[in-house]
Amino acid sequence: MGQQSKKTGSNGNGITVGSQSFVPERDVYIRQSACVAGTKESEGPLGELIDMVGKDDLFGCNTWEEAESTLQKEAVTLALGKAGMKAEEVRYLFAGDLLGQSTASSFGVSSFGIPHMGVYGACSTCGETLGLGAMVISGGMAEDVVCVTSSHFASAEKEFRYPLAYGNQRPPSATWTVTGSAAFLLSSKAGKRNRAKITGVTNGKIVDYGIKDSMNMGCCMAPAACDLIAANLQDFGRKPEDYDKIITGDLGLVGQRALIDLLKEKNIDIESQHMDCGIEIYDSNVQDVGSGGSGCGCSAVTLSAYILKMLEEGVWKRVLFVPTGALLSKTSFNEGMTVPGIAHGVVLESVAG
Amino acid sequence: MGQQSKKTGSNGNGITVGSQSFVPERDVYIRQSACVAGTKESEGPLGELIDMVGKDDLFGCNTWEEAESTLQKEAVTLALGKAGMKAEEVRYLFAGDLLGQSTASSFGVSSFGIPHMGVYGACSTCGETLGLGAMVISGGMAEDVVCVTSSHFASAEKEFRYPLAYGNQRPPSATWTVTGSAAFLLSSKAGKRNRAKITGVTNGKIVDYGIKDSMNMGCCMAPAACDLIAANLQDFGRKPEDYDKIITGDLGLVGQRALIDLLKEKNIDIESQHMDCGIEIYDSNVQDVGSGGSGCGCSAVTLSAYILKMLEEGVWKRVLFVPTGALLSKTSFNEGMTVPGIAHGVVLESVAG
Numbered sequence: 001m002g003q004q005s006k007k008t009g010s011n012g013n014g015i016t017v018g019s020q021s022f023v024p025e026r027d028v029y030i031r032q033s034a035c036v037a038g039t040k041e042s043e044g045p046l047g048e049l050i051d052m053v054g055k056d057d058l059f060g061c062n063t064w065e066e067a068e069s070t071l072q073k074e075a076v077t078l079a080l081g082k083a084g085m086k087a088e089e090v091r092y093l094f095a096g097d098l099l100g101q102s103t104a105s106s107f108g109v110s111s112f113g114i115p116h117m118g119v120y121g122a123c124s125t126c127g128e129t130l131g132l133g134a135m136v137i138s139g140g141m142a143e144d145v146v147c148v149t150s151s152h153f154a155s156a157e158k159e160f161r162y163p164l165a166y167g168n169q170r171p172p173s174a175t176w177t178v179t180g181s182a183a184f185l186l187s188s189k190a191g192k193r194n195r196a197k198i199t200g201v202t203n204g205k206i207v208d209y210g211i212k213d214s215m216n217m218g219c220c221m222a223p224a225a226c227d228l229i230a231a232n233l234q235d236f237g238r239k240p241e242d243y244d245k246i247i248t249g250d251l252g253l254v255g256q257r258a259l260i261d262l263l264k265e266k267n268i269d270i271e272s273q274h275m276d277c278g279i280e281i282y283d284s285n286v287q288d289v290g291s292g293g294s295g296c297g298c299s300a301v302t303l304s305a306y307i308l309k310m311l312e313e314g315v316w317k318r319v320l321f322v323p324t325g326a327l328l329s330k331t332s333f334n335e336g337m338t339v340p341g342i343a344h345g346v347v348l349e350s351v352a353g
Numbered sequence: 354m355g356q357q358s359k360k361t362g363s364n365g366n367g368i369t370v371g372s373q374s375f376v377p378e379r380d381v382y383i384r385q386s387a388c389v390a391g392t393k394e395s396e397g398p399l400g401e402l403i404d405m406v407g408k409d410d411l412f413g414c415n416t417w418e419e420a421e422s423t424l425q426k427e428a429v430t431l432a433l434g435k436a437g438m439k440a441e442e443v444r445y446l447f448a449g450d451l452l453g454q455s456t457a458s459s460f461g462v463s464s465f466g467i468p469h470m471g472v473y474g475a476c477s478t479c480g481e482t483l484g485l486g487a488m489v490i491s492g493g494m495a496e497d498v499v500c501v502t503s504s505h506f507a508s509a510e511k512e513f514r515y516p517l518a519y520g521n522q523r524p525p526s527a528t529w530t531v532t533g534s535a536a537f538l539l540s541s542k543a544g545k546r547n548r549a550k551i552t553g554v555t556n557g558k559i560v561d562y563g564i565k566d567s568m569n570m571g572c573c574m575a576p577a578a579c580d581l582i583a584a585n586l587q588d589f590g591r592k593p594e595d596y597d598k599i600i601t602g603d604l605g606l607v608g609q610r611a612l613i614d615l616l617k618e619k620n621i622d623i624e625s626q627h628m629d630c631g632i633e634i635y636d637s638n639v640q641d642v643g644s645g646g647s648g649c650g651c652s653a654v655t656l657s658a659y660i661l662k663m664l665e666e667g668v669w670k671r672v673l674f675v676p677t678g679a680l681l682s683k684t685s686f687n688e689g690m691t692v693p694g695i696a697h698g699v700v701l702e703s704v705a706g
Contacts, residue, residue: 015493016444020468022494063688091369092556100453100512101682102473103690110559110693115373117481117556118695120455120471128470132485139492140368141375158684159453203445203470206463329454331512335416337456340463342471 015138018235021202021345024138028198029351030130030184031144031191034078035304036071037297038153038179044282049305050180051078057154057179065103068152071181071297072097072108076148079183083191087112090185091142094129096120097150097296098177099159100329104150108181114146122325123221123250124204125149126182126300127344130321131201133186134346143188150181151295160214160330173216173254175278176289180297182304190351195308199318200347202232206327208340214326214333218255218278218291221324224341225251226262228322232345233268240270244316247307248343249299249323250278252291277302277323299323307348314352321346368491371588374555374698377491381551382704383483384497384540387431388657389424390650391506391532397635402658403533404431410507410532418456421505424534424650425450425461429501432536436544440465443538444495447482449473450503450649451530452512453682457503461534467499475678476574476603477557478502479535479653480697483674484554486539487699496541503534504648513567513683526569526607528631529642533650535657543704548661552671553700555585559680561693567679567686571608571631571644574677577694578604579615581675585698586621593623597669600660601696602652602676603631605644630655630676652676660701667705674699 015025034051042053052074054060054067059074061067072095080087093112096119097104105118121128129147136142154164156177162168186198207224214220225248233239240246251259256276263270277299278292303321310316328339368378387404395406405427407413407420412427414420425448433440446465449472450457458471474481482500489495507517509530515521539551560577567573578601586592593599604612609629616623630652631645656674663669681692 016495020444025493065684065688091373096473098454099682100684101451101475101680103680103682103685106559106680106693106695107685107690110561113558115556116559116695117485118473118475120449120473122454122471132470135489135492135494139488139494140378141488141492142369203468205466206459206469208463327454327456327459329452329456331418331453332456332460335418337460340459342459342469 020231021200021235023200024134024198026138026188028134028137029187029190029194030196031187031194032079032083032185033182033195033304033308034075034082035180035182035301036074037301041178041180041281046281046305064152064155068104068150068155069108072104072148072150075181075183076109076112076146079185083185087114090114090144090146092117092136092145094119094132094147096125098156121342122327123294123296124323124325124342124344125296127323127346130346131203131344134198134201137186137188145186146183148183149296149300151177151297153177153179156295170290171215172290174290175217175250175252175292175294177295178281178293178298178301180301182300194351196311196348197351198346199349200236202228202235202345204228204343206340206342208338210338212338214328214339217294217326218252219258220326220339221341222251222255222258222262224343225259225322225324228343228345230266230268232320240273243273243318243320245275245319246270246273247275247319247321250294251276251324252278254291311348311350312352314350318349321348373584374553374588376553377487377551379491379541381487381490382540382543382547383537383549384544384547385432385436385538386535386548386657386661387428387435388533388535388654389427390654394531394533394634399634399658417505417508421457421503421508422461425457425501425503428534428536429462429465429499432538436538440467443467443497443499445470445489445498447472447485447500449478451509474695475680476647476649477676477678477695477697478649480676480699483699484556484697487551487554490539490541498539499536501536502649502653504530504650506530506532509648523643524568525643527643528570528603528605528645528647530648531634531646531651531654533654535653547704549664549701550704551699552702553589555581555588555698557581557696559693559695561691563691565691567681567692569607570647570679571605572611573679573692574694575604575608575611575615577696578612578675578677581696581698583619583621585673593626596626596671596673598628598672599623599626600628600672600674603647604629604677605631607644664701664703665705667703671702674701
């Protein structure tokens with residue numbers, strides 16, 4: 001794919017591919033990235049790979065919300081620092097989180113003074129920001145863009161569920177919101193060292209199977225992930241084995257099963273390729289996280305800490321990264337609405353020699 | 354401007370202009386638009402120009418949130434209908450609103466089955482979606498894109514302030530959230546009739562003057578509007594009189610004064626050109642709306658009903674449309690945080706012969 005796939009667009013334009021994908025016309029490198037996370041994440045299987053871990057989950061702040069903002073600020077600072085770049089050199093910052101009115105982002109990144117594009121895709125936000133970043137670089141609107149997302153266990157519990165002190169019980173299908181943030185510096189020009197290249201993007205539709213169980217978000221999101229993966233394979237004319245990994249954001253153990261089964265109904269078998277960030281980030285045998293990790297930070301931290309490492313080292317050549325989001329609020333839940341899902345897909349390829 | 358401004362980008366790339374603007378490389382028409390609003394808006398000065406008005410503000414739904422979703426759905430349906438287009442022909446839908454986790458959008462537009470890009474820019478969302486739409490068309494990722502935003506007085510009061518039944522008093526600096534939604538169909542190709550052309554975009558930074566008064570959002574947002582307008586004039590090498598109108602989203606009477614004064618400190622006088630959608634949409638003498646209208650729906654409805662009409666008729670040749678947003682949530686407000694502002698600017702030009 002790549003150059004060859006140009007001029008194949010159904011819209012009659014150069015870079016669109018199939019019904020909902022595109023191949024960037026200019027190179028889009030993930031030149032650098034950084035991730036910051038909490039204590040529980042540092043004790044998980046990816047702990048050693050996380051750039052910065054807080055001593056406690058308040059990160060020196062007075063509120064959980066401020067702590068989450070600090071996660072974003074530190075992640076962006078680290079990513080720029082690693083690349084030797086200043087904030088003024090960045091043309092756009094795409095940012096989003098799970099809190100109402102995206103306040104973790106607003107307060108987290110305002111001090112950088114970068115033109116700000118707020119994004120909301122629930123836990124698919126990392127994929128949406130990377131896709132938008134690839135769009136503006138491909139379209140020549142920017143040379144360098146930062147994409148950042150976050151989630152925080154305590155601010156998310158407060159936003160969506162119960163006060164922490166209430167100590168509510170959780171069914172095994174529930175997931176644990178990751179305390180973490182990751183920032184990605186996308187550039188049109190290769191740096192000295194590049195983590196990967198974005199060679200395709202598939203943006204997802206909202207898919208609603210009528211599921212209302214907010215304690216089983218994996219199954220709420222699995223239909224959207226299924227739809228996205230099928231669309232990506234169709235648009236690019238690929239089979240699952242054309243990817244070393246097909247990586248969903250936070251379906252967890254329960255949602256993973258649903259996804260694999262749903263795709264089998266379409267005669268697509270991703271059992272050998274599938275990986276889920278929510279399953280990777282914690283050790284569910286010892287960490288009591290139910291079905292796995294979730295939140296915008298789950299896929300973002302796993303991408304920065306682990307997936308990009310594997311691409312950078314050339315262990316994986318090409319992966320499909322599919323952060324998944326559940327579109328609910330406490331109001332919509334309390335009013336008896338369903339929990340629709342969404343997913344955005346980013347094709348990442350190794351630039352290792 | 355237009356073709357001439359290419360190759361002037363500070364980033365060394367073709368279509369960027371100055372530090373935070375770009376000129377689309379391909380034509381971007383606002384081919385069609387439609388707006389739906391509530392009873393109070395229908396009684397205002399723009400009432401006659403609104404495409405559809407509900408009998409009451411529940412629009413046949415059971416909750417205010419569902420009513421707001423219905424506004425979005427109707428606005429998109431009307432806009433596509435006017436253009437004679439089907440949802441399947443639209444490549445991306447950029448949508449956002451003020452509710453926590455943007456649920457008005459998620460539930461409003463999911464049935465169209467268009468790849469969904471959730472956006473959050475508070476009341477600047479209309480500007481952000483139009484800018485993103487222009488980006489993907491300019492970059493060749495799409496030929497046709499829909500941008501939609503909404504707000505609803507009752508769902509916003511519930512989300513940010515007090516229960517309606519409580520009947521809280523409001524200071525004169527407070528604004529009234531518009532119940533309304535507007536959808537815009539952006540296309541690379543001219544239709545039989547086109548409402549206007551997007552010839553430039555300036556994306557704004559978050560600007561925080563430390564104001565904490567959520568009952569004076571005009572003054573919270575005025576610094577961001579000032580920053581954006583100054584950047585736009587600088588980037589494009591223009592003076593205020595190069596625009597027939599410079600139109601902010603929802604500063605209201607109090608914020609308008611602040612904006613004009615702040616710009617005068619930079620030796621920019623927009624007093625003759627300035628217009629604010631929040632002032633236009635209601636008659637503040639008789640409608641008891643305090644400083645004016647606000648909300649994502651305020652700038653969006655005014656754009657669709659009035660501004661695009663003036664451009665379509667050639668009364669105005671070129672305007673700078675600057676929706677303004679206040680970045681707060683009830684949690685950030687209750688935790689004593691400031692209310693930072695943001696603004697996004699879209700240059701609209703008449704295509705009337």
